Amino acid sequence: MVVTIMKIILMQLPLQGSDFFYSNENIPLATACLKAITVGQGKDVVLLPQHLMSYGSDQAILGFLLDVKPDAVGLSCYLWNLERSIFLAKQIHRELPTCTVVLGGPEITPHNEFLLSHGEFDVGVVGQGEYTWDILLSSFPHIPDMPGLLKRGERGQWHFTGMNENEPSASNLPSPYLLGCLDSHLNKILWLETVRGCVHQCAYCHYHKQFKKLKPFSLDRIEAEVRRAVKKGIEEIVFLDPCFAGRPGFEKLLDLLSKVNGERNLSFHAELNAEDIDPVRAEKMGKIGFTQVEVGLQSINRETLKLIHRRFRPRRFLQGVRSLQDQGIEVMVDLIAGLPGDRLADIRKSMDWVLKHDAFDTLMLYPLSLLASTELHQHASDLELSALPYPPYLVTRTRDLSAPEMCEAFRYYERCMEDDVAPIEMPFALDPRASPDRRFHELITKIHWQGREDVQPLSRLWNQTAYALTVTFSQEVLRQPSLWIANLREYLEHNPFSLLSIEVPAEAFPEDLAPLWKLARGHSHFADRDYTVPHTPYRSFLVFSRAQGLIWKWPDPRESCSLKLPDGQKVPSHPVCCVATTGETIPEWFTNHMSKRYASLPEMRLWQPPEDNSPVLNS
Numbered sequence: 001m002v003v004t005i006m007k008i009i010l011m012q013l014p015l016q017g018s019d020f021f022y023s024n025e026n027i028p029l030a031t032a033c034l035k036a037i038t039v040g041q042g043k044d045v046v047l048l049p050q051h052l053m054s055y056g057s058d059q060a061i062l063g064f065l066l067d068v069k070p071d072a073v074g075l076s077c078y079l080w081n082l083e084r085s086i087f088l089a090k091q092i093h094r095e096l097p098t099c100t101v102v103l104g105g106p107e108i109t110p111h112n113e114f115l116l117s118h119g120e121f122d123v124g125v126v127g128q129g130e131y132t133w134d135i136l137l138s139s140f141p142h143i144p145d146m147p148g149l150l151k152r153g154e155r156g157q158w159h160f161t162g163m164n165e166n167e168p169s170a171s172n173l174p175s176p177y178l179l180g181c182l183d184s185h186l187n188k189i190l191w192l193e194t195v196r197g198c199v200h201q202c203a204y205c206h207y208h209k210q211f212k213k214l215k216p217f218s219l220d221r222i223e224a225e226v227r228r229a230v231k232k233g234i235e236e237i238v239f240l241d242p243c244f245a246g247r248p249g250f251e252k253l254l255d256l257l258s259k260v261n262g263e264r265n266l267s268f269h270a271e272l273n274a275e276d277i278d279p280v281r282a283e284k285m286g287k288i289g290f291t292q293v294e295v296g297l298q299s300i301n302r303e304t305l306k307l308i309h310r311r312f313r314p315r316r317f318l319q320g321v322r323s324l325q326d327q328g329i330e331v332m333v334d335l336i337a338g339l340p341g342d343r344l345a346d347i348r349k350s351m352d353w354v355l356k357h358d359a360f361d362t363l364m365l366y367p368l369s370l371l372a373s374t375e376l377h378q379h380a381s382d383l384e385l386s387a388l389p390y391p392p393y394l395v396t397r398t399r400d401l402s403a404p405e406m407c408e409a410f411r412y413y414e415r416c417m418e419d420d421v422a423p424i425e426m427p428f429a430l431d432p433r434a435s436p437d438r439r440f441h442e443l444i445t446k447i448h449w450q451g452r453e454d455v456q457p458l459s460r461l462w463n464q465t466a467y468a469l470t471v472t473f474s475q476e477v478l479r480q481p482s483l484w485i486a487n488l489r490e491y492l493e494h495n496p497f498s499l500l501s502i503e504v505p506a507e508a509f510p511e512d513l514a515p516l517w518k519l520a521r522g523h524s525h526f527a528d529r530d531y532t533v534p535h536t537p538y539r540s541f542l543v544f545s546r547a548q549g550l551i552w553k554w555p556d557p558r559e560s561c562s563l564k565l566p567d568g569q570k571v572p573s574h575p576v577c578c579v580a581t582t583g584e585t586i587p588e589w590f591t592n593h594m595s596k597r598y599a600s601l602p603e604m605r606l607w608q609p610p611e612d613n614s615p616v617l618n619s
């Protein structure tokens with residue numbers, strides 16, 4: 001008798017960036033938890049190979065799936081990958097009609113209208129996944145009647161089968177790390193949960209709603225995980241617990257980490273409330289190997305804090321931050337713009353307070369996302385909140401703040417910090433800091449079109465391309481758009497979740513770039529949605545040049561017009577030329593060079609691209 005083993009492929013697509021920075025941190029922990037629950041059940045559950053999952057183009061991923069022909073594909077959906085996951089689900093349905101597509105992750109909730117109106121998937125897993133996934137696989141291909149699922153009704157409408165009340169305790173969940181389920185997707189960093197659930201109930205979050213109470217993992221399990229990490233040469237552990245210091249048995253956990261990391265082979269990172277830290281705890285953390293913590297302050301406005309159910313005790317906050325800094329632990333403080341109750345002046349006040357007290361090593365300001373199933377989402381109309389109707393659901397208006405004021409908050413941040421709040425990434429192919437040995441398992445990151453004979457159909461290559469692709473044009477090719485325009489358009493149609501950068505000769509003129517910008521206007525991508533970025537919201541299609549040690553991003557003509565938001569508000573914008581240089585200022589020759597090209601010079605902005613973190617793929 002021939003026994004057919006089910007083939008299941010799991011994936012978590014990365015937050016995309018032209019420099020692959022976040023791809024290098026795309027650790028598919030949730031999918032590894034699903035794999036772990038099926039170990040020993042005779043099912044062939046594998047994670048999509050790391051180079052494809054984290055770096056591959058849409059067609060590179062699809063090409064792999066078409067070769068393997070899985071029975072089921074599971075995608076873990078977050079804010080940044082939902083649309084791409086839905087796109088892939090649709091393609092899988094078209095090409096592999098018998099393959100079941102299962103979506104899970106924080107974006108899968110019965111209140112996510114974007115998901116329900118766009119989702120061409122078979123079933124959604126709502127909340128913690130392992131238990132539901134286990135039963136789903138046991139009854140495959142039949143979709144069981146059980147809570148915790150988003151299923152299609154007879155007329156095709158989605159319905160939610162209700163919250164799962166019988167979820168297993170943490171002690172019954174296998175460790176994906178101890179079972180080796182993550183090994184193929186790890187490099188030097190490990191993400192670890194020591195607890196599930198959260199003691200807080202922030203109104204803009206729905207993580208806490210999935211758990212009636214905290215579910216800590218046992219100290220024995222954590223000890224075994226950390227010991228294995230030391231043995232495997234992991235350098236850094238990031239604890240994912242939302243309030244690390246609020247974990248039951250926190251002191252015991254610190255003692256355990258001190259015992260296991262006695263030689264300081266590992267550095268630790270965590271998110272916590274500064275108020276939970278006193279000098280004794282901070283000293284212990286410093287000795288154990290904590291090097292960085294992230295602290296969510298969000299706002300210091302009492303009315304706002306009340307609305308979002310957060311507390312703030314200034315003296316204890318400052319004491320916590322100082323105690324950590326005294327131990328050499330870097331403190332990253334987060335604020336949110338767009339919270340209900342905060343006017344522009346309040347956001348400024350929150351920033352001023354942190355700056356005045358020097359209570360940070362890194363200060364970040366993030367725009368609020370109005371996430372489905374959160375308390376703010378449920379009360380959005382009472383609170384007069386409006387947001388983008390698609391990911392990342394950025395708030396565009398509150399009772400106290402308009403979109404232009406939101407943008408002004410980010411400009412204020414830049415003035416205070418003398419820093420770019422959201423620097424554009426340096427495409428890998430142009431980055432002089434990128435290691436020449438850096439490889440992506442043969443994925444193509446750059447293409448040179450120097451002569452007309454080089455301009456070959458990209459469809460021949462797209463099974464091998466990375467999602468961030470740079471095409472270098474000669475002046476001869478640039479000036480013959482009929483050679484390449486249809487080719488690039490076809491590429492973007494088949495790989496809509498691409499970040500394309502075009503390098504043109506420094507001698508080019510804005511009119512030479514017009515066909516490229518026309519193409520850019522037809523390309524809509526998640527990376528183009530952040531209307532709060534002061535220099536440009538358009539980041540998925542970039543045009544660069546290089547000369548005399550400078551690299552610059554040409555201003556996108558769309559920056560010359562106000563950006564119209566879906567709720568009708570207009571956000572003022574202006575053209576910006578970002579210039580990366582090793583010097584302190586933009587050289588005069590470059591200003592002269594650009595003044596020959598623009599009647600009115602765009603803003604010239606010194607550009608410091610984010611640090612390259614030199615990933616190394618597992619071989």
Ligand code: SF4
Pocket residue numbers: 198199200201202205206207208242243
């Ligand atoms: S935002 Fe963080 S602290 Fe607040 S409820 Fe969610 S997980 Fe907990």
